Amino acid sequence: MIKNDIVLAIERKTGFSRVKALKMVELILNSMKEALSNNEKIEIRGFASFKIVPKKSGFGRDIRRKKQIKIKGGKRVKFRPGQDLKKL
Amino acid sequence: MIKNDIVLAIERKTGFSRVKALKMVELILNSMKEALSNNEKIEIRGFASFKIVPKKSGFGRDIRRKKQIKIKGGKRVKFRPGQDLKKL
């Protein structure tokens, strides 16, 4: 499923134009991205929760050179599936 | 951020009623849940991708009794943040 599939579903179930449906999807996704940008967690019962956590891992690995690489800390988005997504 | 915050954002930016805005959010979330239920992966550039991966059955631990517990295999939703969510 790609973004367009969601847009088509909206279009089909609401009668909205494709452009309007796309706008809806973008609005929602942008709201979520913005919240996460502000280090805000998102919790949607029955779907999932997203939360910003500090990144602590310090080493990775370079395949080609087969050597360890330093990884600078930062932030990550931690995803936790909700109930509906746990019992698939 | 909770579901209602998204609904309010939609309401504010589109002028939709709260009920209609809620319906939009539900539609989108349900589309995604349905896709995952069908073992379909979801990929939305700039946001994230979700994919069903098999869960290996193994062992866990019961805190109270301090004993091992059997964990039956199954499916999990694997989340991978997109570019916009990686450079927060």
Add this chain to the structure above:
DNA sequence: TAGGACAATATCGTTTTTGATCATCCGCAT
């Protein structure tokens, strides 16, 4: 608005992810 359903937390050993990079694949805006 209130209560019922759902999520967070803590714990420990095993399973899974992370992270850089390049080549290949593909979403999606034009």
Add this chain to the structure above:
DNA sequence: ATGCGGATGATCAAAAACGATATTGTCCTA
């Protein structure tokens, strides 16, 4: 429909998530 920019996969070691359960906290439907 086409191309550009973004996503995937592979690799290895270290770091983090997962799982059951009861309790505490909170989302969200009626």
